[in-house]
Amino acid sequence: MLKAMLGEAWLAMGANRLRTALTMLGMVIGVGAVVIMIAIGQGAQYAVQQTISTMGSNLYIVLSGSFTTAGVRSGSAGGPTLNVADAEAIAELDGVANVAPTHQGSRQLVYGSQNWSTSVVGTTPPYLEARAWNIVNGASFGDSDVRSSTRVALIGKTVAQNLFGDEDPVGKTMRIQQNPFTVIGVLGSKGQNLDGRDQDDTVIIPLSTAQRKVFGTPFLGSVRMIMVQADSAESMPKVEAGIESLLRQRHRLREGSPNDFFLRNLSAAAESEAETTRTMSILLGAIASISLLVGGIGIMNIMLVSVTERTREIGIRMAIGARQKDILTQFLLEAVMISFAGCLLGLVLGLAIALGINAFTGMVVVISGSAALVAFAVAAMVGIFFGWYPARKAAQLDPIEALRYQ
Amino acid sequence: MTQPVIRVVGLGKSYETAAGLFPALRGVDLEIRPGEYIAIMGPSGSGKSTFMNLLGCLDTPSTGDYFLAGENVGQMDKDALAILRNRTLGFVFQGFNLLPRMSLQDNVALPLVYAGTDKEARRSAAREMLDKVGLGQYAESLPSRISGGQQQRVAIARALVNKPQLILADEPTGNLDSHTSEEIMRLFGELNAEGITIVLVTHEPDIAAHCKRQVKFLDGEIVSDHLTGAAA
Ligand SMILES: Nc1ncnc2c1ncn2[C@@H]1O[C@H](COP(=O)(O)OP(=O)(O)OP(=O)(O)O)[C@@H](O)[C@H]1O
Ligand SMILES: [Mg+2]
DSSP states (O other): HHHHHHHHHHHHHHHTTHHHHHHHHHHHHHHHHHHHHHHHHHHHHHHHHHHHHHOOOSSEEEOOEEEEEEEEOOOOOGSSSEHHHHHHHHHSSHHHEEEEEEEEEEEEEEEEEEEEEEEEEEETHHHHTTTOEEEEEOOOOOOOHTTTTTTTEEEHHHHHIIIIHHHHHHOOEETTTEEEEEEEEEEOOOOBTTOOOBBSSSEEHHHHHIIIISOSSSSEEEEEEEEESSSSSHHHHHHHHHHHHHHHHHHHOOOSSSSSEEEEEHHHHHHHHHHHHHHHHHHHHHHHHHHHHHHHHHHHHHOOOOOOOOHHHHHHHHTTTHHHHHHHHHHHHHHHHHHHHHHHHHHHHHHHHHHHHHHHHHHOOOOOHHHHHHHHHHHHHHHHHHHHHHHHHHHHHHHHHHHHHO | OOOEEEEEEEEEEEETTEEEEEEEEEEEEEOTTOOEEEEEETTTTTTTHHHHHHHTTTOOOOOEEEETTEEGGOOOOOOHHHIIIIIIEEOOTTTTTOOSSOOOOHHHHHHHHHHOOHHHHHHHHHHHHHTTTTTTGTTOOGGGGGGHHHHHHHHHHHHHTTOEEEEEETTTTTTTTTHHHHHHHHHHHHHHHOOEEEEESSSOOHTTSSEEEEEEEEEEEEEEEOOOOGOO
């Protein structure tokens, strides 16, 4: 019975191909839009998640702020307010896993005839741990390198490619500010950070070497930035409070005077970024769903026209024994089939466009089976919901009235 | 005496018109026994179609009772009426009323779809009926491909496919020429000979002469009811 009715629904769809195609187009666009938006939205979420996981977890950075000398407050340009001793003191706090005083700046690298401008980071070994950064080739430097200011460097993938090309960088000597540095390791790839900067475009060297040979800091031992990693998400508030009171005490700040440093919770910033993309993808999906709704209304419209046009046919069917539910099923099936066919095409089209966007713009898209399933469920629901009223109208026709209809 | 296939008591039908209620049928009493072959006649507007539509369970009476195969139709719900139309009776229209997009075979098989018969049985039954009306070779054609007389034979095959006790035909030859009409009446004659009860409406005395009993309507009432020569 159902099979016979499916065949009939197919016939009815074929009877007016252009109309069926146009009605379907509404669904195709609706489902296509939803699929694309979900793919892009989930892609954005995935990208952010990816970035967050490469950043390292439970991170704070303490930035050196303004300090006051004899009533004159100068900006951070006046000289850093933090120093290596501060970092060592923070390391003693409860709940702190890693602390890395850091000095960072942009410098030119030279190797042979190649040169490359990149971000040079002077720091201590815990930096790599805090950022969960591994060495894929060679080895890292140790505390002894920091103590004796050796000229060794870890380079990111981008630097390796641009400076050394196909050569193995490990063991080679490059120059930073005229100083020869031996490359002892290549860092694992991390891709872009939340701001879209390439995290692999960097060189990491011992802090003391950086300060002495590269940046030439006048205040030896002071640093612009300290990276702190808490041992868990739970201990973050405790660590935050601990750092603040410790630094205020060490810097002898009187009660009521402002901090001479900034404490930034990187993980919270990342979380809010993730939240933003989540909201955005929900919004995108919601907007796309509206086109699905419009597609559904198109189906309803055409089904209403179809019921009117086929009033006589309905009368004939009733005269030979169709029950109300037979007529209802017939028209519902037609609506659902149009909706399903549209959904299928929309799915294919949406996936193709999503993949195209990925191929041409490099934007991350995530294609999930669950999204396709949801699209199908929605299409069935749209078909039933918007097909219901016309189908009911058809089923409730009076046999004799329907037969008389011209 | 066998139980009548059809028994109507005081059957009336009024239509709502702009000028108020119009009684198209005014208290008709009639009994039709199994195997009868009846022509319903009367001038235009005398209520013949109104009466046939009531007998066919396509319309509901304003007054009176209708017993079909002993059961009171007035007390049935819509689904039960649909089942009656599907199994107990077959309706043949003046305008054939085939579904234009379906092959003749599918048209004939359609009542079986609503009866829930499986596909193979539907196919063979439809074939059998098409063969019976002499159109087996057109099974896969569309209705528009064949003549009016042939379309009416297909419509009769469709009415027969569920093996009803009763065929109701409202002016089945009204759209056909006299030669084709004769063919249709021969078919009805054969069906009646097989024991199927037939009630048909006609304006033409030649057509009515094929039937065994003639019932004349005038202004919504039966004015004469007699057996014909064919009854012998
Ligand atoms: N749906 C309707 N609404 C109002 N009046 C109707 C309706 N159907 C029929 N009538 C009226 O009822 C009367 C009987 O109509 P009916 O169709 O039964 O006549 P008939 O005997 O079949 O005529 P004909 O030989 O022309 O087919 C007519 O006067 C007609 O105008
Ligand atoms: Mg009539």
